[in-house]
Amino acid sequence: MSFHLAGLHRAAVAGLTLCLGLAVLQGPVQAQAADSDIIEVVSDRGVVAWLKQEPSIPMIAVSAIWRDGGAVSDPAALTGRANLVSGLLDEGAGDLDSQAFQQRLDDLAVRLSFDAGRDSFSLSLQTLTANAAEAFRLTGQALTSPRFDDEPVERIRRQILTGIARSAQDPNSIAGRLFSSLAYGDDPYGRPVEGTLETVAAIGPDDLRDFVAQRLARNNLIIGVVGDVSPEALKDLLDAAFGSLPERAVPLGLGDVSMQPERGLTVSDFPTSQTSFIFGLPGLKRDDPDYDAARVMNHMLGGGGFSSLLTEEVREKRGLTYGIYSYLRPSDRDGLWLGGLSTSNDRAAEAWQVLRETIREYAETGPDAERLANAKANMNGAFPLRLTSNKGIAGLLVALQRYDLGKDYVARRPELINAVTIDDVKRVARRILDLDGMLAVAVGQPVGLATGQ
């Protein structure tokens, strides 16, 4: 669709965070989705899914992930393998070659896609209720008997290589890759999910088959389903799609990891009028007892859009940027607190200084009571807003299982947020917001900023 339909937007809030490759779990939940609305369905073959029935639209939305199936499972020399597989599972399976498989999906208006994140491999399926049986059967074929024919493998490989070449010319992509590499070095977290020109070229068909055999199993699978389907009917559908997967994934054997000790600012020269910053500090994993306090803390600093301090200071008062944001990124093996902004080269030094001063002052003094109250009200009120779609709720059902939050999390969450005190926020701000330990990258031609500053 052309430019003008998308329109221009006033706010830049969360978009740029995507360049680091992992969606943030902000824990969205549908308000009145009491735990009794969520049903655990176990199929005859033992496939487990959480279901929320929603009969008002004749469609079904499925979200699923395989833990340890993301880029973290890529051997170093084959970085980008999970991502390449994600582009190929719907390119032919069983008796159907690429074109036949795609036509079958189109004929039934089935929307099936796969994605490789850092930690997990994920599936998204939307189907009309009337076509559900065939949609789940095709999904099962894609997962258990993908063909990996030469033609689609080479075609999708070329697309990925083109994307890598293109993103090497995009300041935000450059910044994201540079940051990950400086933060984690040789660890899998330091490598790009899409791989590099060399590693993607090196991936062979057997490597793809190894991935499917080792990673797409039942014991690391989490499923959420929302839509016009009964628990009984869902059992058969689950078996059709997931019932034939191997019982166990091969363990990865990776332990936790931490950001590298060398921090500070790295400037990377790129010929453009704006400088793109990404900055970060060690954060928290999702199961940290301080996680909710950290979430409230971050909301006030840079996670709350127009009500956040960083937006007030850098954008509203000084006009230094179109968008500045920060967020917590918990992952399976580490947690980070991250942020970013873009600003014109000639004002980059000023923006950098205002950013640091704002963080420093917040870490020292914390919020006032009114700001905290408003932040809690926003977090609790906005929570259900993001879950007005079947697709969104399906993703939530996966997150609830992934982080072991329980079916009653929906009901408990407001209490968890409301229980955070000013002292909690100050404590966690001091714990996280240590400017001396900040790692940052600036891609552009910032005037008055240099590596090491």
Added chain:
Amino acid sequence: MSRVPLPTPASTPARLPLLALLLLLPLLLIWPVDRASAGLFNAETFRLDNGMEVVVIPDHRAPVVVHMVWYRLGSADEPVGRSGVAHFLEHLLFKGTDKIAPGDFSKIVAANGGRDNAFTSLDYTGYFQTIARDRLELVMEMEADRMVNLRLDENDVATERDVVLEERRQRTDSTPQGQFGEQARAALFLQHPYGRPVIGWQEEIEKLSLEDAMAFYKRYYAPNNAILIVAGDITAADLKPLAEKYYGVIPANPDTVVEPLPLEPPHRAARRVLHSDPRVAVTSWQRQYLADSIGWGERSRSAPLNFLSEILGGGSTSRLYRALVVDQGIAVSAGAWYSGVSRGPGNFGLYATPAPDTDVAAVEAAMDAALAEIIANGVTEAELERARTGLLADAIYARDSLFTGARIFGNALTAGATVDDVESWPDRVRAVTSEDVVEAARAVFRMERSVTAILSPEEKS
């Protein structure tokens, strides 16, 4: 990403700022926005005495509403020399009124658990909040207030102008694709304001003043030029008294008249845009044709053009992808788009990324061959039915998002369509024949009404 994100060249730079819009973007890219279904949304509509239109899209899945006010004016209505003023004013509407202190609008929405934002396009400017049903009155009161009571000072204007200049850098100037899209779009029109970038030219944004913004505001922001759209846990019967209480009391402004858009004179020469930039890593090719839309040319071609777009370039079973990417291997991506929900000319676009070591001329020749083939031999029944199935299913999937439904109606109404037009879209989809598709292809694929644009690393001669 399971696939490399190769954006259609005419689309907004891949990274749209707001999360809500990010979620919406795939819909917009794939689904032309006038797709809906009879009885699917079950929208209700009425008009207030002051002329303000109201559309209600009931959806009771969650106790949430999306509240939007759309003004029937966009960047195409800007005075010459003031490009960007519509979008600039949209930013400034968050600066305050007698009742709301500067910057407090969004904070009040946030403190009440809501989310808000705004958007500007060629034909419209819109403001919205997503919020719990029991806070709807609050945002209606605030939105009605800023329709006529905006207060600005010079400092607000200067700071926000810097923000918009940063937005322009981020969106358009920081990547060669952004500038390329702007140049191609400008070349498509001889004098029509659709050729100007919505955000404005940098040199003109820099000169926008408080007076420019206020003049635009006073002339166009009035209930008789606005549409209220509420989607979610509400009915028309419940909304009507609230709409009358908050919006109905604002007097109509008789001076608010949106002038017809300037005509676009006949095009007599095909144009080429050769844009090179050392930052470019991968060559891109695109072509855009002027196309019939809701408000321009033959409106009845709109549905057939959606079919044409699907059949030619709607995904990996489409003709262009199949021919250029799969069979010939001369491109890594290829596709088409159609944009026809507008007052003025729509556009039909084709795009491809040549494979490494492939001459872009070979890609262009293959494109031309695919177009000639469809005009000479038509489309198959299987292609027609696959496109029809997809278009009808899209209408059902569109109901899964409150925001999408509201946006579909706002977009259609500001382009000159009616609520009934949106609701009866599936009927028009069902009626399309293969002859209609070929007729539309003949009408649109005329080189003299096209721009062919190439973005490359090196100088082209």
